[in-house]
Amino acid sequence: MQELLLGNEAVARGAWEAGCTVTAAYPGTPSTEITESIANYDEIYAEWSPNEKVALEVGVGASIGGARTLVCMKHVGLNVAADPLFTAAYTGVNGGLVIVAADDPGMHSSQNEQDSRYYARAAHVPCLEPSTSQEAKDYVKLAFEISEKYDTPVILRMTTRVSHSRGLVELGERENVPLKDYEKDFNKYVMMPGMAKARHRVVEARENQLAEDCNASPVNQVFKKDRKIGVITAGLPFQYTLQALPEASVLKIGMVYPLPMETIQAFAKTVDRLIVIEELEPLMEKDIKAAGIPCEGKDLFTIQGEYSTNMIKKAVLGISEDGIAPAADLPVRPPIMCPGCPHRGAYYIMKKMKLTVTGDIGCYTLGALPPLASMDTCVCMGASIGMAHGMEKARGKEFAGRTVAIIGDSTFMHSGLTGLANVVYNSGNATVIIVDNRTTGMTGHQNNPTNGRNLKGEPAYEIDLTAVCRALGVQFIQTIDPFDLKGFQAGLKEALAFDGPSVIISKRECALLDKSKWNKPYGVDRDVCIGCKTCIKLGCPALVNDGEKVRIDTALCVGCGLCASVCPTGAIKAGE
Amino acid sequence: MEPISILIVGVGGQGTLLSSRILGQYASHMGYDVKVSEVHGMAQRGGSVVTYVRMGESVASPLIEAGGADYMIAFEKLEALRYVQLMKKSGSIIVNTQRIDPMPVISGTAKYPDGIIEKLSALVETHEVDAAKAAEDVGSIKVVNTIMIGKLAKTMGGDKTIWMEAVKACVPPKTVSLNEAAFNRGYEV
Numbered sequence A: 001m002q003e004l005l006l007g008n009e010a011v012a013r014g015a016w017e018a019g020c021t022v023t024a025a026y027p028g029t030p031s032t033e034i035t036e037s038i039a040n041y042d043e044i045y046a047e048w049s050p051n052e053k054v055a056l057e058v059g060v061g062a063s064i065g066g067a068r069t070l071v072c073m074k075h076v077g078l079n080v081a082a083d084p085l086f087t088a089a090y091t092g093v094n095g096g097l098v099i100v101a102a103d104d105p106g107m108h109s110s111q112n113e114q115d116s117r118y119y120a121r122a123a124h125v126p127c128l129e130p131s132t133s134q135e136a137k138d139y140v141k142l143a144f145e146i147s148e149k150y151d152t153p154v155i156l157r158m159t160t161r162v163s164h165s166r167g168l169v170e171l172g173e174r175e176n177v178p179l180k181d182y183e184k185d186f187n188k189y190v191m192m193p194g195m196a197k198a199r200h201r202v203v204e205a206r207e208n209q210l211a212e213d214c215n216a217s218p219v220n221q222v223f224k225k226d227r228k229i230g231v232i233t234a235g236l237p238f239q240y241t242l243q244a245l246p247e248a249s250v251l252k253i254g255m256v257y258p259l260p261m262e263t264i265q266a267f268a269k270t271v272d273r274l275i276v277i278e279e280l281e282p283l284m285e286k287d288i289k290a291a292g293i294p295c296e297g298k299d300l301f302t303i304q305g306e307y308s309t310n311m312i313k314k315a316v317l318g319i320s321e322d323g324i325a326p327a328a329d330l331p332v333r334p335p336i337m338c339p340g341c342p343h344r345g346a347y348y349i350m351k352k353m354k355l356t357v358t359g360d361i362g363c364y365t366l367g368a369l370p371p372l373a374s375m376d377t378c379v380c381m382g383a384s385i386g387m388a389h390g391m392e393k394a395r396g397k398e399f400a401g402r403t404v405a406i407i408g409d410s411t412f413m414h415s416g417l418t419g420l421a422n423v424v425y426n427s428g429n430a431t432v433i434i435v436d437n438r439t440t441g442m443t444g445h446q447n448n449p450t451n452g453r454n455l456k457g458e459p460a461y462e463i464d465l466t467a468v469c470r471a472l473g474v475q476f477i478q479t480i481d482p483f484d485l486k487g488f489q490a491g492l493k494e495a496l497a498f499d500g501p502s503v504i505i506s507k508r509e510c511a512l513l514d515k516s517k518w519n520k521p522y523g524v525d526r527d528v529c530i531g532c533k534t535c536i537k538l539g540c541p542a543l544v545n546d547g548e549k550v551r552i553d554t555a556l557c558v559g560c561g562l563c564a565s566v567c568p569t570g571a572i573k574a575g576e
Numbered sequence B: 001m002e003p004i005s006i007l008i009v010g011v012g013g014q015g016t017l018l019s020s021r022i023l024g025q026y027a028s029h030m031g032y033d034v035k036v037s038e039v040h041g042m043a044q045r046g047g048s049v050v051t052y053v054r055m056g057e058s059v060a061s062p063l064i065e066a067g068g069a070d071y072m073i074a075f076e077k078l079e080a081l082r083y084v085q086l087m088k089k090s091g092s093i094i095v096n097t098q099r100i101d102p103m104p105v106i107s108g109t110a111k112y113p114d115g116i117i118e119k120l121s122a123l124v125e126t127h128e129v130d131a132a133k134a135a136e137d138v139g140s141i142k143v144v145n146t147i148m149i150g151k152l153a154k155t156m157g158g159d160k161t162i163w164m165e166a167v168k169a170c171v172p173p174k175t176v177s178l179n180e181a182a183f184n185r186g187y188e189v
Helices: A007-017 A032-038 A052-064 A075-080 A082-091 A117-123 A133-150 A193-216 A236-244 A261-269 A283-290 A309-317 A343-352 A363-368 A383-395 A409-425 A465-471 A485-497 A562-566 B016-029 B077-082 B116-123 B131-138 B141-156 B160-170 B173-188
Strands: A002-006 A022-025 A045-048 A069-074 A097-103 A154-159 A165-170 A221-223 A226-233 A248-252 A255-257 A273-277 A356-358 A403-408 A431-436 A476-480 A502-507 A543-545 A550-552 B004-011 B033-037 B048-056 B069-074 B087-096 B125-129
Touching (some): A002 A133, A002 B016, A007 A032, A007 A097, A007 A133, A007 A154, A007 A165, A022 A052, A032 A045, A032 A069, A052 A075, A052 A082, A069 A075, A075 A082, A075 A097, A082 A117, A082 A193, A097 A133, A117 A283, A133 A154, A133 A165, A133 A193, A165 B016, A193 A261, A226 A236, A226 A261, A236 A273, A236 A309, A248 A261, A255 A283, A261 A283, A273 A283, A343 A363, A343 A485, A343 A502, A356 A383, A383 A403, A383 A431, A409 A431, A409 A465, A431 A465, A465 A476, A476 A485, A485 A502, A485 A562, B004 B016, B016 B048, B016 B141, B048 B077, B069 B077, B069 B141, B077 B087, B077 B116, B087 B116, B116 B125, B131 B141, B141 B160, B141 B173
Parallel strands (some): A022 A045, A069 A097, A097 A154, A226 A248, A356 A403, A403 A431, A431 A502, A476 A502, B004 B069
Antiparallel strands (some): A543 A550, B033 B048
């Protein structure tokens, strides 16, 4: 039976069919739907961990405990999980351990374009990369087999287009994989120098063995056609190559690390022109060149963004496709905070107070864009707090009095706690706004440790942010509704003036969580509106600026009333 | 056969994912290979979103590139114009008359283009649909998606009962008759 599955759903299906019983993850586009989909399988224990490092540690524990285990994250999540990854490569596994890292070429929803394959090389673990939903499912199963056969964690590298494309997948049955016995093995699982030295030799031998064995693996496939052009490619660029160069011979690499160098040598000899087509970094190309095999690669292609059929045609054959000319000078449509977004209140006040704002990763990152345009920095998960502290140490306490860090509830639990501990410990004065919207918003509303629900939606212990901040030593903590603009401004002013670290918990539920709470759309009394455009500064997409005055698009307005509360003439009124 | 390539464009939050699910289901009913490339994540927060649907005997790339689209369903006018370059000159566009101002227009730093329908029509066959009104006529503003699918089905051709089966398979069971009415309404407008 076939089903039309997202690449991410196919990964989940593959894990289920492979007999996986434990999954841990932190949400992150484009990886999120893997774990959401896993949550539908009753045979698999699955959780949102607070961050990717914890998720992988849970995964390593489950694997050593004997279970086939899947751990999922986006590419930058693997940076967070890198610490356990590098040493889990030494301990090896018991039950199979597969780590999914979803890269984002083109940065649809990310802050950088890093290439996870380098982690496989750096940690000396194998890496598989599928090009379709069907392969995503098949490769997960293969990854579990490789993991157990070679006693190693295996990385499955996805990219946005594979994760978020649907394709037909042949469904299979679940394999019954019994839990493996757990036995104490001090030399394998306790990585102190004496034991780790011995394990490092095991890692090297394993990698060499894999590099040899993958030459015979069906995961790497040769499609023999014309000898004029031979392409070595992997992942989605394989599909683009099929369309762009239907006559070319192709070596499709399914295991992108380590590479099957003998197969590549043999393939190279059968073609006149050898071209490596890989998105992002020239990882395969460099290895192939280092083996003394001449090839083209990034001299034809970019390391930026996503590839496509037309791009390959142009780069390799010099053929351009002409279509309809793009329409000129269209206004851009960047993402924005939704109508009713609680973050809008916090940003309106921060902008009004002309603060320096160190930002973080989440829906509230959108506060960096006009017209709110009041976020100064965005680097990585949890960075806001450390950076606010760093700014203070560089520019002094007075500057700290005009600086705030803004971080979401889920992001704070992910990696804000240690930043806050640092501020307290090192006598900082940072003011931190935790925007607590009761969910992990940007990735599509996942539960987290502070909203009282787990991955499966069951009741869970709700960690109290105020109690956490107090326990960390913060003396000034206030919880304020960000739509109480006056109260929010007063509280923030007090926090900034406070001698010592301070926290404002900006608490209001994401407007998308419960649409039954929406009010009737507001309306503008055009006779009372003076066209001052104060409301426009809120950056709400439900407001319509007709040049002279303002209207409300009733199809978009959710009746939050924030615009009414900033209107100086009372022209904006609740709907009846 | 060359795959049929369909673009679905709109503004994040307009619910375009339902349309792509229905089209995927239609392709399955027809026994086609199919690939659907969706947008999840940041752009869903009010950004410009484009979904690609490709169906045929065998589909390799999930992308639709310049000059490659046979059909476009546009849930918002400006977004139709933004992606018109992906259309084949022989293609057809079904455009909802809804206008949603992007933030640069709201904040007054850019102007919403005039005469979008005329511009589109000059380039490629364009069908204008007031989907919101049609949806209200059949009973719920929530069935805008199905109105647009109905119009696409009429434009593309094919067995109407297969289209209807695809719609029924994707909508909540309680709303089947409402969506049936919406599909028929879209088919007729």
